[in-house]
Amino acid sequence: MKIKVISTSTSCLDYFHQKHNIGLIRLQIFLNNQEYRDGENLTADQFYDFITKNPRLIATTSQPPIGEIVDYFRQIARLGYQKIFVTTLSSALSGSYNSILSASKIVASEIEVIVFDTQSIGFCEAYCALQAERMFSEGFEISEVIAYLEKLRKNNKIFFIVDSLNHLIKSGRLSIAKGFLGRIFHIKPILKLEAPGIITMIKKVFTMEKAFDCILREIENYTKNQKNQKFFLHILTSGRPPMKNKLIEILKKKLNINDILEVIITPVIGAHVGNNVLGVGLIIPPI
CATH class of the missing domain: 3.40.50.10440 (Dihydroxyacetone kinase; domain 1)
Structure with a gap:
């Protein structure tokens, strides 16, 4: 068939x-009164360059x-x-x-x-x-x-750190109250996406180093009981997050893995999470 x-x-x-x-x-993504098709007539590079130059602009999706x-x-x-x-x-x-x-x-x-x-x-x-x-x-x-x-x-998990809370607040993925506190105290929220498909905040930290430590512990907790079962990691990025290579280095060293796939976040996702997002996806295939 x-x-x-x-x-x-x-x-x-x-x-x-x-x-x-x-x-x-x-x-679909709507940007500056123009309609685009995700990844077809608006690439990730074009989108992140645009919102870098126009930080007040909020894209919408459909x-x-x-x-x-x-x-x-x-x-x-x-x-x-x-x-x-x-x-x-x-x-x-x-x-x-x-x-x-x-x-x-x-x-x-x-x-x-x-x-x-x-x-x-x-x-x-x-x-x-x-x-x-x-x-x-x-x-x-x-x-x-x-x-x-x-x-x-x-068994699929995504952990990510956002550079700015503005997009998550305006898209309704984060409450205004939590977003306000985050902006006032420069908190870096660590968010998790897992079944049944919702985003939750798992921790709030003040530095990227502490955020990396938290994500590493989360991954270790999920994988430690898997015995010899394989797991795969991938890095998700929007724009050009400055500490991407540092995160990859930490994951490879601490988890003793050689290869981590790097994946660019599409414009439609980027419209909700913003620029310079760093995420780690964990996949544990069933035996």
Whole structure:
């Protein structure tokens, strides 16, 4: 059976250069009264350069129009695919999951569309899509792929440090009260995204060094009981955070790992977290 795997543009697959055949449903971003498609006519470099030069400007985002998704599904059906498997960013963070689900019902008589909520974003979302594509190519059934991804998403974590709280406050991801205190006392909040797909603040510190120590302890706590089970780390960045290389050095040394994938945060995610964000994604694949 010919199955097409699709993800949303927030998976950062535009900036992942290993070979794959995963399609992308692109979210929208509105910047300076102009509409863009995430990663298509507005790249990450262009976006972060723009908000660096215009720090007071706040970009807004939107899920893709249902009609556009329907057209994309029909285009895939015309290419001879029998089914479409879509991995989406967390439904708790965006209405994209519901839009894609609505589009799937419209084309139900033409092609079956299975929609899977990764309950994450960024490369954790991408990893679900990449594993789905691999498993389908190896002959796994859809039910087996879903069962695997359900286990996988429980073990995906993202820890990140934001440079400014303004974007999180204005996008509603952080309360005004917490944001006000953070700005007054120059607090650096450490945030975590995990299943069921929501962002929580796990600690407030005053220096990047303490933030790095906190993230390292969190990763050690999650991985210490995994015995010989593999885990993967990736670094998420928006713009050019000055201490990125220092964080990579600490993680490699303390966790005794050689390779850490670097992933650029897409403009749509960047609109909510701002510039100079440093994040660490942890993926523990099921055995």
